[in-house]
Amino acid sequence: MWIELRRNVMPWLLPVIAGVFWLDSYRTTLGQMPLWSAQTAITIGQGHPLIDFGPFVTGAAAWMGSRDGRRGTTDLVSVTARSRWAGQLVTWLATTAWALAGYIVLVGALYSVIAGRVSWGGPPWWPVVAMGAGVLLFSTVGFVAGALFPGRFVAPVAAFGGFVLLVMSSHAGFSDRIGAWSILPNSGQGGLGFGSGIFYPFLADLSIARLMALAGLSVAALGVLGLRSSAGGLRRARLAALITIGGLAVAGTAIGLLGTARAEAHGVVIPTLDGGASTRAISYAPVCSRGATPVCLHPAYGSYLPGIVAALDPVLREVVGLPGAPRRVMQVAASYGGPSQYSTVNIIVRTPAYDLSLGNLDFGPAMSAPLEDQLRYLFLHAFVGAGPRGGTSTQQAVVAALLSRVGVSFGAQPRLLTPSPSETIGANGGLPGLPPKNSPIYAVAERFASRSVAAQRAWLSSHLSAVRSGDLTLDKLP
Amino acid sequence: MTMAGSREAVVDVASANSTVRSRRSWAAGRLVRLHLVSRRVPAALAVMLMCGAVFQGVLRWPGSHGSLQIPLIIEAAVAAIVAVAAGSPFDESERTTGMWLPYLRLGAAFGLTAAAFAALLAGSSGAVLLGGTLALLRNIAGITGVGLIAAGVLGAWFSWIGPMAYLALAEEALSSGWHTPWTWPTRPPGDVGGALCAALIFGVGLTVIATRGAGVTNRE
Numbered sequence: 302m303w304i305e306l307r308r309n310v311m312p313w314l315l316p317v318i319a320g321v322f323w324l325d326s327y328r329t330t331l332g333q334m335p336l337w338s339a340q341t342a343i344t345i346g347q348g349h350p351l352i353d354f355g356p357f358v359t360g361a362a363a364w365m366g367s368r369d370g371r372r373g374t375t376d377l378v379s380v381t382a383r384s385r386w387a388g389q390l391v392t393w394l395a396t397t398a399w400a401l402a403g404y405i406v407l408v409g410a411l412y413s414v415i416a417g418r419v420s421w422g423g424p425p426w427w428p429v430v431a432m433g434a435g436v437l438l439f440s441t442v443g444f445v446a447g448a449l450f451p452g453r454f455v456a457p458v459a460a461f462g463g464f465v466l467l468v469m470s471s472h473a474g475f476s477d478r479i480g481a482w483s484i485l486p487n488s489g490q491g492g493l494g495f496g497s498g499i500f501y502p503f504l505a506d507l508s509i510a511r512l513m514a515l516a517g518l519s520v521a522a523l524g525v526l527g528l529r530s531s532a533g534g535l536r537r538a539r540l541a542a543l544i545t546i547g548g549l550a551v552a553g554t555a556i557g558l559l560g561t562a563r564a565e566a567h568g569v570v571i572p573t574l575d576g577g578a579s580t581r582a583i584s585y586a587p588v589c590s591r592g593a594t595p596v597c598l599h600p601a602y603g604s605y606l607p608g609i610v611a612a613l614d615p616v617l618r619e620v621v622g623l624p625g626a627p628r629r630v631m632q633v634a635a636s637y638g639g640p641s642q643y644s645t646v647n648i649i650v651r652t653p654a655y656d657l658s659l660g661n662l663d664f665g666p667a668m669s670a671p672l673e674d675q676l677r678y679l680f681l682h683a684f685v686g687a688g689p690r691g692g693t694s695t696q697q698a699v700v701a702a703l704l705s706r707v708g709v710s711f712g713a714q715p716r717l718l719t720p721s722p723s724e725t726i727g728a729n730g731g732l733p734g735l736p737p738k739n740s741p742i743y744a745v746a747e748r749f750a751s752r753s754v755a756a757q758r759a760w761l762s763s764h765l766s767a768v769r770s771g772d773l774t775l776d777k778l779p
Numbered sequence: 780m781t782m783a784g785s786r787e788a789v790v791d792v793a794s795a796n797s798t799v800r801s802r803r804s805w806a807a808g809r810l811v812r813l814h815l816v817s818r819r820v821p822a823a824l825a826v827m828l829m830c831g832a833v834f835q836g837v838l839r840w841p842g843s844h845g846s847l848q849i850p851l852i853i854e855a856a857v858a859a860i861v862a863v864a865a866g867s868p869f870d871e872s873e874r875t876t877g878m879w880l881p882y883l884r885l886g887a888a889f890g891l892t893a894a895a896f897a898a899l900l901a902g903s904s905g906a907v908l909l910g911g912t913l914a915l916l917r918n919i920a921g922i923t924g925v926g927l928i929a930a931g932v933l934g935a936w937f938s939w940i941g942p943m944a945y946l947a948l949a950e951e952a953l954s955s956g957w958h959t960p961w962t963w964p965t966r967p968p969g970d971v972g973g974a975l976c977a978a979l980i981f982g983v984g985l986t987v988i989a990t991r992g993a994g995v996t997n998r999e
Binding site: 314317320321353357452456457458461462464472473 | 940
């Protein structure tokens with residue numbers, strides 16, 4: 302074993318993997334909110350470390366697995382005291398040990414850096430374990446491929462083939478369907494929502510099922526090696542057959558469980574594995590602003606309270622006293638499977654409170670002006686009862702008029718929801734863009750806004766219910 | 780010596796010259812064939828054909844529509860095959876052979892690159908290839924150059940690490956919106972800067988392989 306560890310090619314690839322890891326996984330955490338969920342939702346949730354490790358590990362393992370075949374020493378090692386299968390398992394073990402050691406070191410370093418930045422939530426460990434099983438699988442499959450097809454081309458074919466599989470899994474995972482494609486930890490979001498560890502505990506169902514599937518497939522692949530006639534005697538062949546069948550049974554069970562997975566508000570739930578965690582919430586004492594309409598946030602977002610209040614205060618003052626105006630604004634968790642999953646804000650009217658789900662907002666050291674205006678738009682959008690399709694023309698005109706009163710000019714409004722990398726609200730929130738700049742809605746809104754404040758409020762007091770129900774046409778707006 | 784004798788001598792020399800020429804051309808052909816067989820070129824061509832088939836499947840897969848990522852992986856894969864095929868099974872002893880070795884290496888690398896391009900071009904027939912033929916040629920040539928340089932440094936057996944590392948860089952460039960010409964897969968098909976960089980790297984790679992050959996390593 303010591304000789305296999307020393308003579309292994311895997312440690313020579315670890316510096317290259319570390320470079321790719323820094324480029325891909327580490328840099329993705331930069332600029333995210335200082336919460337465990339925000340820092341890891343994209344990196345760990347989308348399996349970036351597995352994408353960084355997988356291809357290199359597969360290629361190196363294939364090279365090590367093909368050693369005897371390439372050197373023409375198969376017959377030589379077959380007559381040793383130990384069976385060839387046992388010898389191959391030692392080589393596999395050394396190769397995989399190096400790969401997993403590198404994985405643990407790099408992910409551990411990443412978590413250490415994140416721990417220094419964040420203040421809320423806890424590190425999600427289950428996705429890390431599931432990805433470790435992914436590294437194990439890629440190492441095993443690569444080794445077996447090399448042992449079965451020795452040659453100089455097996456390493457690059459295995460490495461790039463693994464890369465294709467990983468990227469296809471990533472692409473497939475972002476469809477709505479959660480199923481057998483979810484087997485690889487880089488498929489989809491991994492059950493990590495931005496509320497995980499903050500509002501609700503992280504659900505480990507998906508990670509556990511993946512761990513079972515990947516470990517089962519790895520065991521089955523190792524068993525296949527032992528089925529070859531050169532591996533040893535009949536007894537070893539029977540043992541190998543049992544191991545292969547057992548591994549396939551475990552993997553099949555896990556894949557069957559993955560087929561029952563569904564995305565719910567707190568993450569991906571597999572009913573058989575769910576122990577009631579999907580309905581539990583983490584209790585907390587919100588931090589609230591003072592004022593006529595308090596804004597309450599989870600303490601994890603407490604540092605952003607002044608910015609949120611500054612953003613919402615102007616619009617709250619505009620609507621105070623009008624029918625349906627909120628008495629408070631409460632932050633709620635972004636729903637895992639809903640439109641506010643990734644990077645959005647969502648304001649939902651539950652009179653007398655408005656629910657505010659903040660998702661993953663890249664506030665930076667302070668709220669930016671575009672983000673403030675976007676929050677104001679979303680508030681007014683909810684206030685007039687406009688739905689996900691943008692609302693009626695009348696609703697849009699009222700929103701435009703009220704927005705102009707809080708400092709967002711008519712000229713700036715069409716570009717208000719133009720996505721930027723860190724402030725994407727409309728595109729991911731399911732809200733369509735605002736009316737284009739030459740829309741007649743702005744002319745009507747401008748006419749309405751030119752009236753006195755008292756006249757506007759009087760008209761809104763008597764017509765808001767009609768505006769919200771969609772019964773009022775644009776020409777009815779004064 | 781009679782005139783008849785001199786005529787016989789001329790005929791003998793002429794036939795001897797043609798015999799020598801035919802033997803030389805036969806020897807040259809045999810040399811090229813043995814060189815290609817020693818580099819496992821037939822197996823490399825078979826793998827490239829397989830990559831071409833996978834390329835066709837990937838381009839037709841709905842999940843990859845509009846994506847440059849997956850086709851780029853396969854382009855890098857065939858480039859890695861070219862680089863790995865540059866390895867000699869004779870190591871240092873081959874360097875003591877005659878003067879034709881650099882030309883054989885150059886020809887084999889260039890020919891395999893052309894074969895890789897042809898395989899993927901055939902694999903893209905009937906499917907939508909983002910960037911078109913020019914981008915395909917640029918990407919394959921450039922990444923092959925990376926692989927050949929890696930072969931000169933790391934040895935042919937591990938030269939696939941070069942294209943794989945470059946692929947990781949290119950994928951990151953695609954997702955992050957970098958536009959340096961050194962990450963030519965991110966550049967538009969007709970972009971001169973990207974094409975020049977790719978051609979330069981390809982040229983350097985060919986030069987390294989032709990003059991130095993793939994590096995020798997005994998590390999397992």
